[in-house]
Amino acid sequence: MAVTDMQSPPTTASPPPARRPRPSLLRRILRDRTVLLLALPGMVLLIGFQYFPLLGNVIAFQDFQPYLGTDESLWNGLDNFRILVTGDPAFLNALRNTLVLTLIQSVMIFPVPIVLALMVNSLMSEKLRQGVMSVLYLPHFLSWVIVVAVFQQMLGGSGMVNNLLRSNGLPTFDVIGNADLFKVLLTSQVIWKDTGWAAILFIAVLAGIDKSLYEAAAVDGASRFQQTLNVTLPGLRPIVILLFILQLGNSLSVGFEQIILQQQAVGIDASEVLDTYVFNEGIAGGQWGTAAAVGLVKSVIGLILVLAANKIAHAMGEEGVYRA
Amino acid sequence: MSTTTQNPQGTAPGASGPELSTAADARRRRANLNAAGPVEKSTKTIVLVIACALVIVPFIGIVATSIAPADQVTNSGGFVLFPREIDLTAYRSILSGGVVSRALLVSIGITAVGTFLSLLITAMLAWALSRRGTVANRPMLLLVLFSLLFSPGLIPTYLAVRQFGLIDTYWSLIIPTVVSGFNVIVVRSFFVSLPDEILDAAKVDGASEWQIFRRIGIPLSRAALAVIGLFYGVNYWNAFFNALLYINDAAKWPLQMVLRTYVVNGAQMGTSELGTAVEAAPPQETIQMAILVISIVPILIVYPFLQRHFSKGVLTGAVKG
Numbered sequence: 101m102a103v104t105d106m107q108s109p110p111t112t113a114s115p116p117p118a119r120r121p122r123p124s125l126l127r128r129i130l131r132d133r134t135v136l137l138l139a140l141p142g143m144v145l146l147i148g149f150q151y152f153p154l155l156g157n158v159i160a161f162q163d164f165q166p167y168l169g170t171d172e173s174l175w176n177g178l179d180n181f182r183i184l185v186t187g188d189p190a191f192l193n194a195l196r197n198t199l200v201l202t203l204i205q206s207v208m209i210f211p212v213p214i215v216l217a218l219m220v221n222s223l224m225s226e227k228l229r230q231g232v233m234s235v236l237y238l239p240h241f242l243s244w245v246i247v248v249a250v251f252q253q254m255l256g257g258s259g260m261v262n263n264l265l266r267s268n269g270l271p272t273f274d275v276i277g278n279a280d281l282f283k284v285l286l287t288s289q290v291i292w293k294d295t296g297w298a299a300i301l302f303i304a305v306l307a308g309i310d311k312s313l314y315e316a317a318a319v320d321g322a323s324r325f326q327q328t329l330n331v332t333l334p335g336l337r338p339i340v341i342l343l344f345i346l347q348l349g350n351s352l353s354v355g356f357e358q359i360i361l362q363q364q365a366v367g368i369d370a371s372e373v374l375d376t377y378v379f380n381e382g383i384a385g386g387q388w389g390t391a392a393a394v395g396l397v398k399s400v401i402g403l404i405l406v407l408a409a410n411k412i413a414h415a416m417g418e419e420g421v422y423r424a
Numbered sequence: 425m426s427t428t429t430q431n432p433q434g435t436a437p438g439a440s441g442p443e444l445s446t447a448a449d450a451r452r453r454r455a456n457l458n459a460a461g462p463v464e465k466s467t468k469t470i471v472l473v474i475a476c477a478l479v480i481v482p483f484i485g486i487v488a489t490s491i492a493p494a495d496q497v498t499n500s501g502g503f504v505l506f507p508r509e510i511d512l513t514a515y516r517s518i519l520s521g522g523v524v525s526r527a528l529l530v531s532i533g534i535t536a537v538g539t540f541l542s543l544l545i546t547a548m549l550a551w552a553l554s555r556r557g558t559v560a561n562r563p564m565l566l567l568v569l570f571s572l573l574f575s576p577g578l579i580p581t582y583l584a585v586r587q588f589g590l591i592d593t594y595w596s597l598i599i600p601t602v603v604s605g606f607n608v609i610v611v612r613s614f615f616v617s618l619p620d621e622i623l624d625a626a627k628v629d630g631a632s633e634w635q636i637f638r639r640i641g642i643p644l645s646r647a648a649l650a651v652i653g654l655f656y657g658v659n660y661w662n663a664f665f666n667a668l669l670y671i672n673d674a675a676k677w678p679l680q681m682v683l684r685t686y687v688v689n690g691a692q693m694g695t696s697e698l699g700t701a702v703e704a705a706p707p708q709e710t711i712q713m714a715i716l717v718i719s720i721v722p723i724l725i726v727y728p729f730l731q732r733h734f735s736k737g738v739l740t741g742a743v744k745g
Contacts, residue, residue: 128558135558138551138633138634139564141549142549145599146567149600151567219471235480242723243664243680250483252687253712292478292479361684362688382582383579383669
């Protein structure tokens with residue numbers, strides 16, 4: 101009611117607004133005040149917890165002392181960043197583990213949902229398809245704490261698998277707590293948790309591929325394998341590229357909760373990654389400035405990777421994530 | 425091809441008959457054209473069966489151990505797949521006061537309050553952003569979109585939360601994650617797709633912006649909001665990282681922190697951590713499994729509702745966001 105009242109005095113009968121001279125800013129604010137009020141809490145929170153913290157990055161250039169705060173802590177220029185180039189062993193170790201995990205995740209984890217989607221998609225019965233997927237989605241909704249706990253209960257020294265082996269007189273093996281197998285463990289956990297979920301998109305896209313393409317290919321004498329190669333995979337291409345770009349932006353984030361939960365068991369050497377380094381060094385270790393510097397560099401690299409990947413995608417004639 | 429929009433999860437009962445039958449025809453034709461060979465078929469079956477078993481079997485083991493009688497658990501080395509009888513001592517002892525009961529209450533409270541606030545604020549912001557032509561619409565939309573591209577970083581976020589005085593409060597588990605830009609975009613796209621005629625009609629009838637939002641926007645988007653609400657709820661229930669960062673006081677721990685301490689890290693639960701209703705404490709394994717089950721059950725309860733809708737929700741987010 102109030103809204104219509106505000107704008108109605110000069111013309112009563114729904115005039116095209118573009119024709120009139122633009123009302124002043126204050127007038128427009130008054131006119132749209134309900135909309136602005138609706139947006140207010142959300143915008144305040146978004147600015148407060150997404151944009152305002154960006155200012156906190158200044159401590160990357162400070163010798164930050166929590167009890168002094170950002171205003172009083174002394175500036176130390178690029179001192180905190182020196183760690184990035186001086187070959188600090190703890191940092192290098194974290195960097196190395198991160199890069200290895202990034203590589204593993206792109207090579208080992210990325211294709212799994214696609215393969216799963218292809219398999220599920222080729223199941224004939226709709227019921228069966230839904231049943232299989234219902235089961236495989238489920239782990240996505242469990243927290244990392246639960247997933248890690250489940251893995252421990254299954255594969256740990258006194259877990260179900262070893263129990264079974266022991267009672268049959270077979271040798272046991274402890275995957276949990278074995279530093280050499282840590283990356284394998286992380287990979288299998290990610291696959292267990294998120295493959296089904298990641299496959300949703302691919303399945304939806306597969307369902308949208310024009311079936312007449314398959315018929316045409318079959319008429320031309322293409323085998324099933326050739327059909328997959330020439331019809332299915334090209335159909336999946338745009339979504340694969342899109343997801344790959346999105347993942348690239350996160351490529352230096354290789355699973356923070358998952359790793360921090362399991363660090364105790366395998367030690368820092370095998371498990372430290374950039375995110376856990378920032379946490380352990382900064383919040384737990386009190387080296388705020390250094391941790392913030394590492395975090396800042398990581399965020400900037402992530403952002404650059406997204407922007408670059410998007411550009412590359414455009415150059416390749418793909419949609420990419422957004423058009424700028 | 426209409427299969428995606430028609431009937432992904434069987435949620436479109438009003439779908440038109442002829443459309444469906446062509447889809448079915450197409451599938452049948454395709455089936456005839458490339459019937460799978462026996463090798464391919466059996467490999468596929470075996471792989472999918474194993475995949476499903478890898479998800480289901482651990483849960484069966486966990487539930488079975490949590491309800492097995494103490495002596496059976498001890499004799500079998502801490503793990504039971506087929507309980508001899510049902511014994512709920514572990515549940516009774518952790519639910520009768522003590523650390524787990526308190527954490528359970530905290531988690532329930534956080535999830536309830538957080539989900540309500542998240543839904544309300546997300547819907548309000550999404551509605552405002554869906555009203556094109558209003559003041560500052562475009563800049564606000566850009567702020568939301570741009571927030572999807574970066575994260576401010578661990579240390580700065582922690583400092584902000586501290587600056588706002590939220591450390592060691594329950595609010596620290598809610599407020600920082602109350603609005604997700606992604607969910608705002610998803611809900612907004614639902615609001616944008618509402619037919620203009622209805623909104624115009626309401627306006628002509630003299631409804632205020634607020635009334636249009638309450639009486640038309642919200643009711644027509646109930647399904648979408650339900651899904652988003654479930655997503656938010658699952659997130660609050662699962663939130664572990666924020667608790668790790670912001671809650672130093674163990675008395676305020678949510679369930680996930682308790683789960684980490686007593687199950688993942690394997691800390692022993694003594695009589696002081698357990699409730700009062702126990703004569704003889706059940707074995708640690710049983711207690712651990714019971715805690716695990718309690719933290720999974722809420723997810724299993726909402727899962728069927730989630731599952732019915734999410735592929736649609738995710739698609740909307742991915743395609744339009």
